[in-house]
Amino acid sequence: MATDTGNTLAAARPERGSPRYHRILIALLVAVLLIFPLNLLRYELKSYALLTRFVDPQADGPLLRFETNALSTEDLKIETSNGQVPARLYLPVRAAKPQGIVLLPGIHHLGIYDPRFVNFSRALASSGFAVLTPVLASLADYHVDASSIPTIGAAPAWLAQRLGTGPVTVIALSFSGGLALLAACDHQYAPHVRALVLFGGYENLERVSRFLTTGHEEFPDGRVIPAPAHDYGASVFVYAHLSQFFDAKDIPAAHEALKYWLWEEPDKAQPWLDTLNPPARKLLDELMARRIDLVRQQLLDAIHADKSELAGLSPHGHIAGLRVPVFILHGASDTVIPPAESLWLEKEIPQRDLRAVLITPAFTHVDPQHQASWMDKVRLVNFIAGVLKEAS
Numbered sequence: 569m570a571t572d573t574g575n576t577l578a579a580a581r582p583e584r585g586s587p588r589y590h591r592i593l594i595a596l597l598v599a600v601l602l603i604f605p606l607n608l609l610r611y612e613l614k615s616y617a618l619l620t621r622f623v624d625p626q627a628d629g630p631l632l633r634f635e636t637n638a639l640s641t642e643d644l645k646i647e648t649s650n651g652q653v654p655a656r657l658y659l660p661v662r663a664a665k666p667q668g669i670v671l672l673p674g675i676h677h678l679g680i681y682d683p684r685f686v687n688f689s690r691a692l693a694s695s696g697f698a699v700l701t702p703v704l705a706s707l708a709d710y711h712v713d714a715s716s717i718p719t720i721g722a723a724p725a726w727l728a729q730r731l732g733t734g735p736v737t738v739i740a741l742s743f744s745g746g747l748a749l750l751a752a753c754d755h756q757y758a759p760h761v762r763a764l765v766l767f768g769g770y771e772n773l774e775r776v777s778r779f780l781t782t783g784h785e786e787f788p789d790g791r792v793i794p795a796p797a798h799d800y801g802a803s804v805f806v807y808a809h810l811s812q813f814f815d816a817k818d819i820p821a822a823h824e825a826l827k828y829w830l831w832e833e834p835d836k837a838q839p840w841l842d843t844l845n846p847p848a849r850k851l852l853d854e855l856m857a858r859r860i861d862l863v864r865q866q867l868l869d870a871i872h873a874d875k876s877e878l879a880g881l882s883p884h885g886h887i888a889g890l891r892v893p894v895f896i897l898h899g900a901s902d903t904v905i906p907p908a909e910s911l912w913l914e915k916e917i918p919q920r921d922l923r924a925v926l927i928t929p930a931f932t933h934v935d936p937q938h939q940a941s942w943m944d945k946v947r948l949v950n951f952i953a954g955v956l957k958e959a960s
Contacts, residue, residue, distance in 0.1 A: 745769025
């Protein structure tokens with residue numbers, strides 16, 4: 569028996585203007601209104617979940633559970649031009665082909681194993697990214713030098729090859745940021761970098777060293793204003809330039825004493841302090857008493873003497889060939905690398921590559937600040953959403 573398909577469909581189709589027709593239209597409109605904002609706000613929701621997990625790894629709730637992936641971790645070694653380097657890889661279990669992020673640590677002796685850094689790494693990976701964290705041995709020993717650049721450059725290439733999903737995003741914290749910019753300008757490393765995110769980075773290492781010595785923040789518009797500087801910065805500079813402050817015979821003991829001081833283990837520093845000659849002991853006593861005013865001129869003389877070395881480790885004047893999208897984030901109350909450095913970076917980075925700049929009271933150096941206003945939090949969520957979208 570023949571079937572009149574056209575008549576059947578016509579009978580099933582509601583008449584225009586009928587109550588059923590209007591009900592279907594309303595249902596479709598409601599579905600669109602529900603789905604469209606969720607899709608539009610996809611990265612804002614991921615950003616909110618990421619920041620919440622970073623601040624409180626134990627936080628819970630429906631949105632966090634929806635936006636959180638289970639993780640696996642793998643300790644491994646990557647090949648660089650300086651040999652094999654230890655690293656840790658965080659992988660989201662449910663993501664078949666995750667995009668990659670290389671997360672670079674700042675100056676701290678625990679490096680990629682610092683609990684705060686691990687929290688951030690896990691939060692990023694929980695958002696669906698494969699996150700590689702390479703050990704930067706020099707920065708873990710409180711030295712900002714060129715030996716970190718081969719590892720910074722090799723890590724994106726290694727991760728891109730491992731994942732097979734193309735170039736990866738690099739997020740550089742604190743002093744690794746300036747070095748990451750230099751690496752991203754190198755033609756052998758740049759093709760593997762999708763975007764670069766600078767979090768509390770510097771543009772001129774000499775200027776940052778002066779800030780840590782004098783407590784004066786220098787702005788691109790010529791202003792110089794007093795600003796609180798973290799007193800450990802002077803100790804870091806002395807530790808990295810021991811030969812300019814100590815006689816050769818005092819250097820080994822001064823090294824150990826300052827190392828344990830920076831590690832916040834003063835009891836282990838004391839036996840080394842007791843072996844120093846009086847001038848060396850006096851200098852370290854003043855540093856450890858946080859009397860930067862008593863050693864300021866020595867510090868300024870050393871900074872001036874190291875002018876060319878510090879310039880070679882600075883993005884200033886060296887990144888005209890940059891061809892990588894850049895995001896800049898800085899804490900407004902940063903006492904280690906002053907936020908004016910990000911204003912200098914904003915001027916230095918080619919405008920075609922600058923995606924966003926945010927100086928926010930929601931962070932100090934790279935630590936969250938709980939007293940930020942809701943508008944500051946919204947701006948931060950929007951900034952991170954832009955980063956996640958670029959990284960995806």
